[in-house]
Amino acid sequence: RKPVTVPQLRRMKADGARIVAVTAYDAGFAREIEAAGLDVVLVGDSLGMVVQGHASTLPVTVDDMAYHTACVARGLRTPLLMADLPFQADATPARALDAATRLLQAGAGMVKIEGAGPKLEVIRFLVEREIPVCAHLGLTPQSVLRLGGYKVQGREAAAAERLRADARAVAQAGAEALVLECVPTPLAAAITGELAIATIGIGAGADCDGQVLVLHDLLGLGARRPKFVKDFLGEGGSVRGAFAAYAEAVRGRRFPAAEHAYD
Ligand code: KIV
Ligand code: NA
Numbered sequence: 001r002k003p004v005t006v007p008q009l010r011r012m013k014a015d016g017a018r019i020v021a022v023t024a025y026d027a028g029f030a031r032e033i034e035a036a037g038l039d040v041v042l043v044g045d046s047l048g049m050v051v052q053g054h055a056s057t058l059p060v061t062v063d064d065m066a067y068h069t070a071c072v073a074r075g076l077r078t079p080l081l082m083a084d085l086p087f088q089a090d091a092t093p094a095r096a097l098d099a100a101t102r103l104l105q106a107g108a109g110m111v112k113i114e115g116a117g118p119k120l121e122v123i124r125f126l127v128e129r130e131i132p133v134c135a136h137l138g139l140t141p142q143s144v145l146r147l148g149g150y151k152v153q154g155r156e157a158a159a160a161e162r163l164r165a166d167a168r169a170v171a172q173a174g175a176e177a178l179v180l181e182c183v184p185t186p187l188a189a190a191i192t193g194e195l196a197i198a199t200i201g202i203g204a205g206a207d208c209d210g211q212v213l214v215l216h217d218l219l220g221l222g223a224r225r226p227k228f229v230k231d232f233l234g235e236g237g238s239v240r241g242a243f244a245a246y247a248e249a250v251r252g253r254r255f256p257a258a259e260h261a262y263d
Pocket of ligand 2 (some may be wrong): 044057
């Protein structure tokens with residue numbers, strides 16, 4: 001298999017080929033994901049919670065992200081490697097350029113940025129400087145203090161309309177993909193329908209162009225079990241088998257099922 005490229009995400013959407021993504025934080029898991037044939041690996045700042053044991057993603061630094069991105073890159077050949085800009089590393093275009101450059105030099109092929117509004121200028125700035133950006137809307141965990149918790153977003157008509165406008169705006173600013181986290185299925189479907197770039201959902205229903213899960217959730221680790229999570233370890237029989245079962249379920253449109261989504 002040839003390495004997955006940024007432009008390929010758009011083509012996969014156009015072809016109706018589901019994009020299968022998972023998070024990873026080290027080379028060992030990256031090798032299993034490589035073997036299972038997934039499309040995208042995200043070094044998420046969720047590492048603050050699932051690896052470092054913090055209560056939120058806010059303590060994660062650019063150093064942390066660069067370290068884990070380099071670890072994952074050593075175990076990966078084919079999937080597109082995406083890395084999160086951590087809390088406030090994207091607060092200004094200049095800071096974002098420094099942080100994103102470090103992540104690309106550590107092996108990432110794309111960086112992910114939460115939010116729209118002031119982040120639109122940051123997205124544009126990076127894209128103009130040859131740094132591919134994936135946007136992230138809906139439940140943006142770096143907004144947890146303002147949101148007051150991890151809740152479904154875009155439920156009311158006005159909030160849904162704002163989210164749709166933000167989705168158009170990040171695409172207009174040059175984002176090459178969009179993660180939608182914890183939004184009602186019809187809203188994610190509407191956004192997916194009106195954008196040419198791929199949407200990758202987590203808790204956003206089955207109509208997104210792709211799906212992403214946190215590694216630990218996919219393997220049934222951890223006490224917290226949000227509705228959108230499925231443990232694929234039982235079905236897969238091994239770590240590699242769990243990744244393969246997840247990929248097969250996404251490509252076969254059996255995951256997420258209605259029980260894993262918000263309506
Ligand atoms: O940090 C992360 O793992 C993420 C995914 C949940 C999309 O941003
Ligand atoms: Na993240």
